[in-house]
Amino acid sequence: MAKPRPLEAVLASFAALLLGCAAVHAQQLTQQWTPQLTIAATEAAYRQIRIEVEFIPGAEIAGFEIWFADRDFAATDEAELHSTVLVADTSALERVGENIAFDRCWSDGLPIHRDAAGYPVVGFGTSSWSCSLSGMNPGVDQWIAVVPIGADGAPLVDSASLQPVPGRTDAADERTPPPDTRPVLYALSLVVLATASLLIILRWRDAARGRSKSRLAHIYVAPALIALATLTFYPILYGIWLAFTNADQSRLGDEAWVGLANFAAIFTGPGVGRVTLFTLVWAVSNVLAHVGLGLALALALNRPGLRGRMVYRTILLLPWAIPGYISVLAWNGMLQPDGLVNGLLGTGIDFFAGADSARAVVILVNIWLGVPFMMMVFSGALQALPGNMYEAAEIDGVSHLDQFRHLTLPNLKGTLVPVSLLGFIWTFNSFNTIYLLTQGNPHSGFGEPGATDTLITHVFAVAFEYGQYGVAAAWSVLIFALLIGLSWIYLKRTRVMEAAA
């Protein structure tokens, strides 16, 4: 069945409803709990399929889970959980139809109630609700099943023999009206003109001061600065503007100002704290390991008289030399349940299934990737240290440990501090490792950040998987602020330390 047939489906649902009412309660237990799912005519909106669900209000139903996959499925473990609709007392709740980025839902023909966590809630007396599910792949059948759940969260029907209904949204991927390029071109020319005039003013000031030697300097710098201004500063400003608009995949160029709504959506949405915390854990643990292991390897490689130094050096440089995406995908393969790691251990663990093991795995793989850079930086710094310093220490009978603590470490501080900051920022900003290993999985719900999502990978998902450019831009502004804040604290700290030293 390629296309949904709304009329037939509606008729069928009415028939089933009548049947359900007439049936004997005990015999038709499953029948009663099975909600009648209808795929409504798809909306024009990008990547959305509207479902309508009718059910017999019963005290046992505490909510519904919406499962979907891009093929027919019988059990929930073959599908992905899209969202959850709760059944509860709605008297104290407000009707908020649209949730952050995800779904619009209705009950009784009005926007649905939402609880404090943002979950849609259907009142006890209501017998139908409908939702526009976002994030559906366009142009292919999406199979959707609605599973009623009890108060304990367990499904009330056999979750291994579901009968999902196919639906489809045909809004094309590139559904843009011929874009109006004028605003962008105007803005770009404005930026070019502004940068050029800034340079002319600076050039004129130099000339006024009689610095004739630097006549050409501004012309030399101009191309690079103009390129940077048009392709970095302008996008940053544009991004800040987008953060306050409702730009999404179906609205390009005609986005409207929505004030702080995107930020409100972020802070009231699920998982903000969790994803920020994991980003920090990810960056800090990686930097500690990179610096620690890099320093240890550099010290080992720089021991005088080490045999095979070049061989070790070349091998240990490999993670830096091999394209990063290839190594990460290789680790992905090695860590599969039937992969090399499990083969060596004699086990069949799925490292990516559990939240904690997936987190550990992404961090370990990224450690593997980043050590060589630190190793080489410290190697260079160690080679620059004067050798006679150590000879003197040796003659004085200073132990190796004390030599490291009192000679090597203080002398390396000038390298250690900036390189750690750089490492922190690089790791904070890194995308490939997590995207290519887990894509942020395991996810607890559609639209929420996954267990291994960092801020960066989550923004990517919000923008390019859910198509919510405005929300993604708001996230970007927050990340920008966070990075500036962290750098500022760091600079202040180091200045205090330098002043104290």
Added chain:
Amino acid sequence: MSGNVAQPIQAATLAERWYVPAEIAALRVWLPFAALVNAFISGGEALRGNDAALFAGLGAGALLIALRGLLPDGARRFPLWRRTAGRALATAMLLSGALFPLWRDFSLYDLWAVSWLVVPAGLSLYWLSAGISGTWCAGACDARMAESGLARNRRLGPRLEAFALHTFLIHAAALVVAPVVWIVDVAVSPGNILGGAIFDAFSLEHFRAVLGGEAFWLWTRNSLVVALGTTLAGLLLAIPAGYAFSRYQFAGRKGAMFVFMLIQMFPGIIILVPYFMVMKTLGLLNTSIGLIIAYSVTALPLCVWMLKGFFDAVPRALEEAALLDGCNRAQVFFFVVLPLSLPAVAITALFSFLTAWNEFLLALVFNTANDAYTLPVGLASMIPATGQLWGDFAAASIIVSIPVVALFMLFQRSLIQGISAGGVKA
């Protein structure tokens, strides 16, 4: 160093006080370390749900710590009973380690794990039984003997240190090489088997599939166009700027340099969304031009900093001589500075080429059509959630990596120097 006035100590006492056989000193450091590794192994066993091995690992760690406890601290006398107890303990560990293979299927990993019990135990037994520790602990250690012992330590110490160093480095190297070996194994094995024995079957089917298909060549062409275009555009922008920063004092120099440094610190994702929208509006998605523009600007700051560092190293005297000879500034730049710094320019070119060749995120976002993929996105697309072509991916990875790794290794010194000049010193 303590500033105490040295007490007149007799040479004999001094030598005795300082002398500990190098083997014993080494064991004192190594045994706790081996215990730590055994604790890690136990952690792994806990993950596997293998309780017996978990306790075996913990037990081994405890025994190693106990053995360490029997060794003297500093150069105190080493009573005979301690030496005997240590030898007994080491023998027991050696035996239990040797018995280990009998009660379970033995994998390569198991061999490694057991070696962290057997080797320390064996070395302890050997060195505690050796004559030198016997005489030493029996107290039969006069000044002459201590002196010859110290001389022996000077010979032996570096060798023991080298042993520890190589152990550490071999472990690190094995961890680094593992994915490489795995990729080669998957590429030359028939089918898409991810685990199992290494190099047990041989087939070139994956290489044939990759090189015979159209997609790989298309992606390579896209990658080459993008990487070469980026290199050219990046250099054209970066060389004059780097030169100006290196040679001229001009209004706005500090501010511009600071901006160039700051830009590298902020994540690409911040400007990714607006970038994407601009590219979409201008119709530059799925084109090489769009990626070239994006890459040459993102790599620009580091290139400028690298080139500034290289230009700083070119002596100014030559330029001044050329100026005196009547060249103008532009001629000096093109006919004196540029030829002199060609190696540096080549390194910067290589850097931008490699950056563009390996970049993933922007290529993923900007190019959504299969025939516009660059190699990174194309290779990653071989491994979606369903129908994973691991063998083809591995074969393609090897073909893509070999030139890149070779270039990197050939020019590693200059590359690393340039990047640390650009990234760290900035």
